[in-house]
Amino acid sequence: MRGSLLSLLTFTSAVSAWLPAERGLFQSEARSLSIGQGRSITKRFTPSKIRGVNLGSLFIVEPWMMSEAWTNMGCGDQKSEFDCVLKLGQDGADAAFKQHWDTWITEEDLDRMKEWGINAIRVPVGYWMVEELVDPSEHFPRGGLAYLDRLAEWAASRDIYINLDLHGAPYSQEIHQPFTGQYSEEAGFYQTSQYERAYTFLQKMTQRIHTTPAYRTTGMLEVLNEPQRTHDSLIPEYYATAYTKIRETEASLSVPADSALTIQYMAESWGAGNPRAVLQGKNDVAFDDHRYLKWAPVEQSKPSYIATSCADTFGGNDNSPIVVGEWSLAVDSNQESNPEWEPQGNKDWYKQWWGAQVQAYEKGLGWFFWSWKVQLGEDYRWGYRNAVEAGVIPQNPDEAAGLARC
Template sequence: MQFFKTVCVGLAAISGAAADHIKFQIRNGELPAHAVNLGGWLVAEHWMTGSSPIWEGVPDDIANQGEYATMKHLGHDVGDARFEQHRQQWITEDDIREIAERGLNTVRVPVGYWIMGEDPTDWPHIEQYKVYAPGALAYLDTLMNEWADKYNVAVILSLHAHKGSQNGRDHSAPTEIGVKNWAKYWENIESSVVWAKFMAARYKDSPAFLGLNLMNEPEYDTDPNVVHGYFERTYKEIRDTGNDCVIAVSPMLTEQGPPTMMDFMRWPAYYNVWHEWHPYFVWGYDDMNEEQLIEAVKEYGRAHIEPWSGNWLFLGEWSMASPGSASFNDDDQFRRFGQTMLDVFRGAHQGWSFWSWRVSGDEDGRNGWSMRQMLRNGWLTL
């Protein structure tokens, strides 16, 4: 019954966008997302984009804090041009064409709150958003309205970097690394609501727009009750505009698994809500060899995916990176590692998204973070 009703809602929402775009099959639950993240593009991460012109002459201890610290160091006179060059080169139309040709049907795109070019909730007039390099929105527009439409690839946005930071990590571009201020100040929460509504409204009728994840990887001591309240409020305000896009919600990073949030925002009070996890097998598996790690993947399926009975599950990030104890020097074993993950992840109704499409230096050696290298070299077969 849930599937039938969701399909009807999704079909009724078709207006302005091409009705045959693959995003409708994915949104309606008829087809899982086989996706890849466009990581490092519109939210730059030094560890994976080290060859980018952004980082030239920037000390590592600054670069590793993310975009805010890097732009504070560079200033707009230097930094704006560097970020412009990076955005032009890191992801191009050729990448989207190859993504489609290799059998992927979706891209997940991390974005930061500053992409709006303004902050209507900046009542203290601190104007932190002005520190970031402007101009990212034009690239997202091109992806959403041109490339992804042309190559029949759906786009799901990940609200990665919230004002105040929900996790203190470099990929949330905090004003101070390690500090999680998002839930502590009302204007930060309001900023996130405004931002999510802005993105959903801007792309509501774009052919390729699948939906958005409302918050990437919140971590303690961010208050989960505040996070959940933000999810519920933002869902309602987006739906009140007649927008039926997918809305993905995430648990706290250390609480990814049943029964956490299994009864949260369920049908029929809510619809087109996905639940997102990020299963990585590189951290917390330090003493495992190759066979043990492959078995750990299978156990993840048994312990996490199979018992899940909440909203449709989407595995928004995963990779073929592994701990040093499981180096996978044998290509056949490495392929088996990837194939085991694909087999296990089929249990997630709404599919998965590999992190990431590319990393710096992936042409020079095997790198489990680069999907394009995994596919080009036959280490992963979809």
């Protein structure tokens, strides 16, 4: 049931949405502070920054980062989920992906996150999670939504905040990118008929978040990951309407203003335009920036990487609050295997660079590292868990300030 236009306008004018610290989601802890002469007082301390990881390759597989698991699924020579489903057949693919969803991220992973100071997860998903949206000509695994529900409950029971990210859009928002769920020769998303499918996905997920207790710590919904930069309809049509559709759904459910989702957009710095062009005056949105020095025009020296990260700024043109939704410890492809940069012999430097990036990104709302885990042998630069286990990322993110003097 949709709310009337009047109720929608009333709702949207009062929306405040919510971010994790505003609900006390990042649990406080008692800390003893010295006040001189051997005395101390106890103060309640509430972290205010997102310190998160992406759950890459859970619901949208990127074969480059999980080659062993991809091969075990029977998909080893395929470029994307779409291709693997075609190869295995629908029933065989459904079974293979259910096994993957059961094993790639477990409750033990969530326990480690909590233990290591991770308070949020960004969960990339595809529109095919809402199976009614899949056309007969499209091929994706079925049954993922139940596993997303389970993940949401695991996170909520540990007070871990969730950013749910539309990573794979209908007909693909970028070419040759498995992160869209298909290795497509054409980015066919940028047309009204495909936007309509994405709106339905956003509305269905908004409804599920607000009516299913498992999603009680899901507070942010990202309308599109990494769009192409050359489509004039993206901001005035898709971005503007996506906002309205989400708020319309919340109005129809009588969601209180302080429980409304924070709606997230790629920031202007991504290069696809400024979302503020259609979001003037709205304080219930957030922005996403991806900071990969691997592909940045930076001098290829270790001091340059550190200095660049320490001095990094973002969020201009009122693109705030902003969270760095993706970043890593990966360096230029032409350098990454050289002795000066290879991971095993340069752990002290990678630890310092991690500290510099954390300090920079916490100038904003916080960060989500890409990704939680990878299967890249001894190369930990794309995997948070891998890097902690290698002794590069400390178990306590508070140590960042002592690792790099920015």
